[in-house]
Amino acid sequence: MQQGSLNLQQAPPIGVPFRFFLSAPLFGLLAAAVMLLQGPDLFVSRWSLSTLAVTHLITLGFMTMVMVGAMMQMLPVLAGAPVPRPKLVAAIVHPLLVLGTLLLAGGFLLVQPHLLQCAVVLLGTGLTVFFCSMLLSLSRVCNPTATIHAMWLASIAFGITIGLGLTLGYSHGWGALLPSQSLRDLHPAWGLIGWAGLLVIGVAYQIVPMFQMTPGYPRWLMRSLTASAFVVLALWSLAQWQGVGNWTWLRIACVCLLVAAYGVFAAITLDLQSRRRRRMPDVTLEFWRAGMIFLLLAALLWLSRQLPALAFAQSDVLLGVLVIAGAAVSFISGMLYKIMPFLAWFHLQALPASDRPLPNMKAILPEKAQRRQLRLHLASVGLLIAAALWPALFAYPAALVFGAAMAFLMANLVSVARVYRACLQRVTQTDLSSSLAKRA
Numbered sequence: 001m002q003q004g005s006l007n008l009q010q011a012p013p014i015g016v017p018f019r020f021f022l023s024a025p026l027f028g029l030l031a032a033a034v035m036l037l038q039g040p041d042l043f044v045s046r047w048s049l050s051t052l053a054v055t056h057l058i059t060l061g062f063m064t065m066v067m068v069g070a071m072m073q074m075l076p077v078l079a080g081a082p083v084p085r086p087k088l089v090a091a092i093v094h095p096l097l098v099l100g101t102l103l104l105a106g107g108f109l110l111v112q113p114h115l116l117q118c119a120v121v122l123l124g125t126g127l128t129v130f131f132c133s134m135l136l137s138l139s140r141v142c143n144p145t146a147t148i149h150a151m152w153l154a155s156i157a158f159g160i161t162i163g164l165g166l167t168l169g170y171s172h173g174w175g176a177l178l179p180s181q182s183l184r185d186l187h188p189a190w191g192l193i194g195w196a197g198l199l200v201i202g203v204a205y206q207i208v209p210m211f212q213m214t215p216g217y218p219r220w221l222m223r224s225l226t227a228s229a230f231v232v233l234a235l236w237s238l239a240q241w242q243g244v245g246n247w248t249w250l251r252i253a254c255v256c257l258l259v260a261a262y263g264v265f266a267a268i269t270l271d272l273q274s275r276r277r278r279r280m281p282d283v284t285l286e287f288w289r290a291g292m293i294f295l296l297l298a299a300l301l302w303l304s305r306q307l308p309a310l311a312f313a314q315s316d317v318l319l320g321v322l323v324i325a326g327a328a329v330s331f332i333s334g335m336l337y338k339i340m341p342f343l344a345w346f347h348l349q350a351l352p353a354s355d356r357p358l359p360n361m362k363a364i365l366p367e368k369a370q371r372r373q374l375r376l377h378l379a380s381v382g383l384l385i386a387a388a389l390w391p392a393l394f395a396y397p398a399a400l401v402f403g404a405a406m407a408f409l410m411a412n413l414v415s416v417a418r419v420y421r422a423c424l425q426r427v428t429q430t431d432l433s434s435s436l437a438k439r440a
Contacts, residue, residue, distance in 0.1 A: 010076035012086035020069025025410035027061025032403030040391035053108040096126025116173035146222035150202025157194025214272040266292040283370040287334030294326030318388040344420040376405035
């Protein structure tokens with residue numbers, strides 16, 4: 001896909017995605033602070049309240065924050081279907097997502113049901129507004145591509161994730177009984193495998209060939225992968241809901257199929273990247289490669305957990321580290337380093353005075369700064385993996401390095417916003433001076 005085929009003129013104002021992108025690393029820093037305060041206890045069980053707090057600071061505050069901003073940017077650009085009244089939607093969704101995530105994490109850490117109750121209301125309202133906006137935008141697409149089909153399925157998975165999450169939040173906040181304990185597994189599965197996973201696949205169909213200069217994905221993969229993964233995830237959910245017994249075989253079969261689906265996607269992506277036309281170093285490519293490797297490791301670990309002989313106590317925590325910190329944060333960081341400089345460059349070029357010298361994308365965010373943060377990120381994931389296995393030794397170093405990686409990410413994103421604002425002010429002042437000179 002070429003840049004010329006993008007509907008860039010329908011893009012929302014730059015402030016719409018930027019407010020989400022710039023907020024995300026702050027939640028990563030908060031997650032690192034909680035890790036530092038809780039220490040080794042955080043890595044003992046995925047069910048501890050402090051672990052739930054950190055998990056949601058990253059999945060809601062970082063991952064979902066970026067994905068909401070990215071969707072508001074990509075729906076009009078890739079699909080030609082702008083989000084209706086994007087400024088209003090962003091003004092509603094962003095503060096509700098920020099406050100709701102903070103209250104949710106605070107409710108878990110302080111064991112305060114009233115904070116959880118407020119979080120459920122705020123998050124439920126904000127995410128529902130965004131969910132409805134997504135569906136309205138996608139319903140307006142006349143000629144859906146493989147990316148649009150993936151976005152549709154990811155949106156449905158997002159709606160299911162919201163419903164399951166609100167049910168769990170209601171249980172925690174109001175002390176209600178769950179209809180099934182399987183909801184504790186279904187909620188993260190639909191959020192990570194469904195919403196995040198399907199969206200990454202759909203976006204990769206466009207972003208990887210366009211920005212990383214690779215061949216296109218095979219047509220058979222684009223036609224069948226996301227729909228197959230969605231159906232298998234639904235069948236796995238049914239088997240998980242039914243519990244052990246006659247449904248065990250279906251659950252194991254679905255796990256094998258999901259592992260195969262995402263494993264094939266990761267392997268093909270790595271193969272395409274190895275055949276890219278441009279051989280110059282690219283930090284965002286390395287983020288994606290790292291994400292694919294962590295995704296493959298997570299898939300193998302999830303598969304091994306189906307065999308009791310290979311299961312071990314810390315596999316739950318390790319799986320979360322590989323999927324969230326390893327794969328998801330890597331993909332999202334790589335996308336941020338492409339999307340933010342590109343948006344800044346594009347909006348500057350679109351100014352009336354765009355004939356004046358303006359910085360290119362590499363000048364907006366130098367690769368050296370990105371590479372420093374990449375090294376910190378990879379070191380943090382390695383330490384988090386070690387902390388999942390040996391909490392007493394590696395919990396504190398993992399928290400410190402993860403926080404440093406998020407701080408560097410924040411600094412890099414803020415520098416993009418500063419360059420954009422400085423150039424915008426310079427162009428505006430030049431235009432004003434020229435206008436005054438003409439009048440004189």
